Amino acid sequence: MDTKALVFPTLISTLFSLSVVASVTASLSFNFYAASCPSAEFIVRNTVRSFSSTDPSIPGKLLRLVFHDCFVEGCDASVMLQGNNTEQSDPGNRSLGGFSVIDSAKRLAEIFCPQTVSCADIIALAARDAVEIAGGPVIQIPTGRRDGMVSAASNVRPNIVDTSFTIDEMLKLFNSKGLSLDDLVILSGAHTIGSAHCSSFRDRFQEDSNGKLRVIDKELDSSYANELMKHCGTSASPSVTVNNDPETSMVFDNQYYRNLMTHKGLFQSDSVLLNDNQTRTLVENLANDQELFFERWGQSFLKLTIVGVKADEEGEIRRSCEATNA
Template sequence: MDRGRRRQWGVVCSALLLSALLAVASAQSPSPARAPKPAPSLPAALRAAPRPSSPAVPAPKAPAASPAPKQTPSPSASPVPKPPTPRAPAQAPKPSSPAAPSASPVPKPPAPRAPAQAPKPPSPPSASPPPAAPPLPKPSPPPPAPSAPKPSPVAPAPAQKPSPPTTTPPPQKPSAPPSPTNSSPPTPSLALSPNFYAASCPSVELAVNDVVRSASTLDPSIPGKLLRMVFHDCFVEGCDASVLIQGSGTERTDPANLSLGGFNVIDEAKRLLEAVCPATVSCSDIIVLAARDAVTFTGGPSVPVSLGRRDSLVSLASNVRANIIDTGFSVDAMAASFASKGLSLDDLVTLSGGHTIGSAHCGTFRERFRPDANGSMVPVDGTMNAEYATELMRACAASGSAAVGCDDGSAAAFDNRYFSNLLDGRGLLRTDAVLVQNATTRARVAAFAQSQDSFFSSWAGSFARLTSLGVKTGSAGEVRRLCSSVNG
């Protein structure tokens, strides 16, 4: 009886221990290849098994391993008689490296507590060597690789520290591109600037000034002609030297431009600059500089001008009449023409002051007179000074092509005498005389007549706006080699 009861207890205990070992083995390694290795651990378990005197002890172990009821083979008792297997536990922890529970033997109750304490840093002696190897491959795939070698015992902590630096650089990189786009707005080389030729042709202003001074000394009418030229050029398709091009159907052939002069001065300045700075300075810039120097030569203010214009490729006579100011215009008509160019009524009065130098042919102001019953010429406008009217008729009696100074008594000096003459009824052209017949423009005329400084100060701004009309820069237009023709 004792021998049979011992055999039954042996079978029961071996079955229970085998089922527990199989459950632990399945939890330790999912791979089927490693499952048979826990079998040698049976003797160690058998030593602990005889302690319970009743089957109540294995009962709590059974729910911990759910697969126990499935595996109840009785042949598992065969490995019981093998005594030499107690050395197997030393080999068991090696294959169980992927999980912390493998370090503790199966039957011992503290084994389930080992995995809970394994991830914690305070238990490095037993669990630190095995887990140190598995966490290392985990941080290697993500970008923060440099931080992995520093902490070996605790892998998850360094993996979180390098992550913020990887996220912070991206916001700094996109912030960089806006700055260059913002720093380099529209190409600065295309903008007009007083220093446009500072590097390419630093002597441009000196060269033009010398040519203008020389020509004006020989011919006192040159300053007035150069100043008139810049008006006729800039008002028709912008300041692009289109008025200089010769040929059939060009702006130069329109009747309004037949009386223009000073072309030889522009050509001479261009020849000089081509010798010093070939294919660099545009003809349109030379016109602006020559007009500025003409004012300075006759006593007017020397104003800074911006440069960098390019010359037009087209010049059409059909563009002249639609843009030029006719001598028969009223204040409203002139104001509308100026407004279409972006110029104000104040610009109109100020730039009309350019008539303080220069002269006009008798045919230009003939419409201001009519014959009377006796065949004599009388002024159409009753506001014209009678003495001045007589002087004009006397000057034009001999020849209709005679020239009369636009500013009576001061046609060779750039000053405010022009405005004083307007208030006195001595305006030569009708466009001059009507400025005192409008309340707004008359007030400005009176202010300039009282203060030459006020006129000079206003001239600087209005001249800058005039010479900025419709300029061509960059790839628009060209720099002509000869101002009278486009490049072939």
């Protein structure tokens, strides 16, 4: 792959990214709720912490939720809308979780600040707080997003990364959202927490004539592949899940990149990051320096959470995250 044809040189890319962030965040603010709802961020953080204390899978679910929200229709809580043919009804979204956390935070916000705090902001803040609660960096993101009024299942597949994607396929999608090749590698670090159903990586194995699985993806470490096959045999229930990170599954750290270096990336879309010289170099740097990962994560996460935002008079502030106000 010729990455030079697809991305700017590092300095130019960084300056361009900063200009994009600046132009979008002009409609947002780091103290957006200071006067209208001073307790907004506290409400979200406290709710995330409360749910996470009884269910350690919550941080990973919230982090996945923000990706699926922002990549489809922008960061506008369209993924929260319920009904026939909404985003939630697409098969790729049926395993999403964390909805109850967002709904709970929204109900509390409505008590203290009626129709003031958007569901879109709650999703972004909840994912930010989930990372911190799991041991990741403390970062600030602007607020002021408004909630969208469109949610269609048909918009999901063209806008969500499939675990079987190549670098070219992922980069094309990321670029369409204003995200760079570096952002792709850094945001893939979200797989340091969370879990996945066996079906999401079953294409790395094949069933033989005796009904047993065998490895067909040589990118996988053999011992790791055997462990995956034990958990996800042909008789395994569709509900069976595997930790994204086999080493520190509940901690937001740079172990994901160290796993990649030893060929223990769960998804094919993880493993392919070693196949390109530019992405491999960044993977190596992040694997060797957790502080660098945390610093770069803050920058890329900010860019993620302003993808396609609706602000000012666009959209609405929903009374309930499950339905539009109309």
